[in-house]
Amino acid sequence: MTELRSRARSNLTIGRREFLAGTMGAALSAAGGFAASAAVRPPVALRPSAGTISLAAAGKLDIAAWTYNGSSPGQTLRVKQGEDLAVRLHNSLAEETTIHWHGVRTPGSMDGVPYITQPPIKPGAEHSYRFACADAGTYWYHPHANSQGQLGRGLYGPIIVEEEKPIAVDRDLVWMLADWRIGKDRQAMEDFGQLHESSHAGRLGNAVTVNGELETVLRVRPGERLRLRLINAATARIFAPEFSGLSGWIVAFDGQPVEPRSIGNGKNYIAPGNRVDLILDIPADAPADAKFAIEDQTYRDRFFTIAVIAVAGNAVRTKALGKPAKLQANPLGTPNLPGAETKSVVFEGGAMGRMRTASLDGEPLPLRELAQAGAVWATNGQIFSSLKTLHDGERLFKLDLGKSYIFKLQNRTAFPHPIHLHGHTFQVLSRQGAPLAEQIWRDTVFVFPNETVEIAFVADNPGDWLLHCHILGHAASGMIAAIQVG
Template sequence: MNRRNFIKSSLLVAMTSTLPRVILAATPSAGFDYELIVAPADVNIVSGGSTPALCFNGGYPAPVIRAKQHQPVRIRVINKLNEPTTIHWHGMRIPIAMDGVPFLSQPPIMPGETFDYEFTPPDAGSFWYHPHMNSVEQLGKGLVGALIVDEAEKPDFDEDLVLCMKNWHIKDDGSFTALTTPQNAFRMGTPGRVMTINGQIHPTYEVPASGAIRVRFLNVDNTLLYQVNSTDPQAQILAIDGNPIAQPIALTEHAVGPGMRLDLGVIAPSKVGETVTFKHKGKPMVTIKAVASQFKDRSLPKLPLNPIPAPDLDNAETIKFAFEWNANITPIEKDGEVSYNFWTMNRRSWEGMSKGHIPDPLATLERGKTYIFELSNLTQYHHPIHIHGHTFTVLSSNKKAITPFHTDTVLLGQNETVLAALVADNPGRWMYHCHIIEHLKTGFMSFVEVT
C-alpha cells in the first residue's frame, strides 16, 4: 500500500458518516452486476412527515451504479409497481435494444415482470438512469439514479462525490403537491418546493484537507434549471454531460438543465474546518468541509477524453429543427378528456405510440454519415434538447461564443439557434426530445431513425 492509499484508508472510517447518502443495490441474481427493484416506498425528505415515493431498492437516493469503460455491465430490473415501466440509461451510446424506450426499443416491463439490460459503455463519465413511461409521475416521485462509468485508467482523485439535484413537489408534511399543471406545462414547467442533494436539504460532506476532489452534479429534476456556482474561485469545470473537456475552465456560473450533468474539480481547503459551498442562484445546495489529512501540493488530475467520433463537417448534411408553441385549439378526446399538446418539433406534436403503432420519424439518417442539426428555439423559454444513442458536438450559437464540446443534451436559451454535429453511427430509432418532462409529455418529443 502506497502512502496516499494508506492516508485514504485511514480517513475512510472518520468520513464514512458524512459521505453522500447512498442506497446499496439489492444482492444481484447470479450473472448480474446489479439488481434494481422498482416499487413504492416511503422516504424521509422533510422533517414533517414521510413521502410516498416510487423508488429503486426501497429508498432514495437510488443506488449509484458504477460501471467501467469498455467492460460489460449486466443489470436486472424487477417491476413491482402496479403499472408498466422501463429504464433508460441517459447519455449512453449503447445498442438500441438496451435504450429503454417502450415500443420503440423494447416492450414495457409489465407489473411483476423482469427485464435484463446488458451493455458495454464506450464512454466514461457521469450519466444517470430513469424510466421512460408515465415520466412526470415516475421520475417526479423518485425513480431517478446515478450511473457512473469509471475511466479505463481511473484518475487519482482523493474523493469522488456523486450529487443528484432534485426539487421535490412536496408539502411540509411530506405529501405531494401537483407534479404538473397545464398552465405551467405550457410555460417553464411546474417547480418543486424542496431543493435537495441526494434527498437531503443542504447537506455537508467531509473531504480530506488539500485533497483533489471530483464533484459530480447530476440534474435529475423534472423541471428546474440549476445555475451552479461556488464560493471557491479556483473551482474548475472538468466535464460537461459526461464528456471531459480538452482544457478545464474556471467555474463562474454554469447552467445545468434537466438531464444535464457537470463535473467539477476542486482542491479542498488546507485548513481543517474550512468549507466550500456550491450554490444555485445564491441559495446553498451543498457544502464540503475539510477534515484532517496529510495531503499537500495536490493538483487536479486530468480526465482522458471520450472516444467520440469526429464529425466530417466538410461533407455534412444540415437538417433544420424548429421548436415552437402549438397554437392550435386544445382538442377534446372522445371520452371528454382534454389532450394537452403545447409544443411542436418542426410543427409536429408527438402523437404517442403503442404496440403496432409507431409514428414516422422526424428525420431519417444514413448510417455513418455526419449531420449538422440546426436547433432553433423559437420560444421565450429554455429547452434542454436530448438525443438518445448519440453524442452531439456543439459547434456554434447565435447568442454566445462556443468552444466546441461534446454533449447528449443541448441547452437552448430564448430564441437561441445552435449548430450541433453528430455522426449517425448507431442504428436504430432514437428518441429525441426536450428533457423538461412536462414539455416532453405535451408534444415536445419525437425520434430520428438511423438506417
C-alpha cells in the first residue's frame, strides 16, 4: 500500500467540472408519501454464511468469502413498484449482522441499523423484514453491522423495483461492481480496519469484479438494446466506466429517473453506494467480431478494464432506436425551499486535515488521543464511538416531521466523501454556492475535498436515520451520525 499512501492527495483524477458534467440531472416534481402495497409475496430466505466463491472461470481463483445463500453477490430481489418485499434472514455467521436496504424508503423499524432501528441479529438467530417498495428503480442490500468487514467479504446483493412502464429493451442486466484485495497466496486478504487506510482514501482492492467475476465478457448481438444497472458495492473504490465506441443514455441516478442524457465518451462516476441506470445501444453495423472495452481510469497508474462487450451473431435490428423516453417519476415529496430550514453539516478530520480536536462521546479530545481510539473523522465536531452510543440518545439533529430542510454539507477534509442519508431521498441543489441548472434526486451524494454541497428533502419518514460516508472505513472511524425525524 506504499503507493496509495504516498499519493493519497493526488491519485484520484476526478475533476469537479467533469463530475458536474457527467452527473447533473433534471429536476423532478412529484407528490409525496408512500404508496400502499398492492401485493404480498412470500418471504425470501437469506442465509449469510462463510464459504468459498470462484472469481474466475474453471476454478482459477477460488477464495474464502461471505455469501448470501452461497453466492456473492446475493440473489436479485425483484418486486413490482408498490409491492411488499419480505425477507427472512437466518444468520449463519459467527458474528452479529443485519440487512440495510440501501436507497429504499423503508419504515424506520425496517432500516436494518443495529441499535438504531433493531437489535443486531446474533449468530444462529433469525429476523424478518417486510416493507412496501414505493419507488421503482435500482437499489441494493448489505449489512450494517461491521459494514466494512461484512460487505468487504462479499455480503451484498441487488434490489430491482420494476416500473409500471419500463423502457423497452432486449435485456435488463445488473452489474454489481466491487473490488477484492488478493494476496500473494491467491486468497482474499482480511486486513480490514487499518487506521492508516481509514484516515486516507479507504481500503482499495487490487482485483475488480462484476457480479463476483474477474475479466467479465458480455456477449451481445448487433443492434441490441440493453438496460445496464450499475451498482457500486465497493467499500471505498470510486468507479468511472468509459463506454468508448458505444452510444447510450443515463436514465436514472440512485433509482430516480432523470431526463435521458448521452453517456458520451468520458467518465461516468459512480461512488460507493451510488447506482446508475444506462440504456446501452450496440451499433447495428458492428462487425461480428467487434469488441468494446469498458475501461476505468479513476486512479492514476491504476487503469483497468471493467468488462469487455463482445459482438457476435445476427443483428437484432438494422437501425438505431434513438433517445429513450423518460421514466415516470417516483412519488417523492418536493421540498418547500422558501420555507426550508437550513442546517450546516461539517465533515472534518482524516490525514492531512485541519482537525485538531473533536468531541468523542461528549468528551473533547486532541487528535492524537482520538486516533488512539480509532476515531479520525468528525461531523460537526462530534464523534460517536459506537452505534450503541447513538441508541442511547445522541442525535446530530432532531427534525420536525413533514418539514422541509436544506443540509449544507461542507467537506473540510483532503478526501472526497459519498454521503448517504437513510430513509429519505433528496435533491442536490448546489455545489460551491452555484445553483445546479438540473437538480437530481439522490440518496448518496459525492462531495469533493473542500467543497460545499446543498441538498434538500422533506423529513416525511419518522424515525432515527443515519447520515454517513459510504467509504466504509471512514464511517467506521467516525464519519457517521444519526438524525431523528418526528
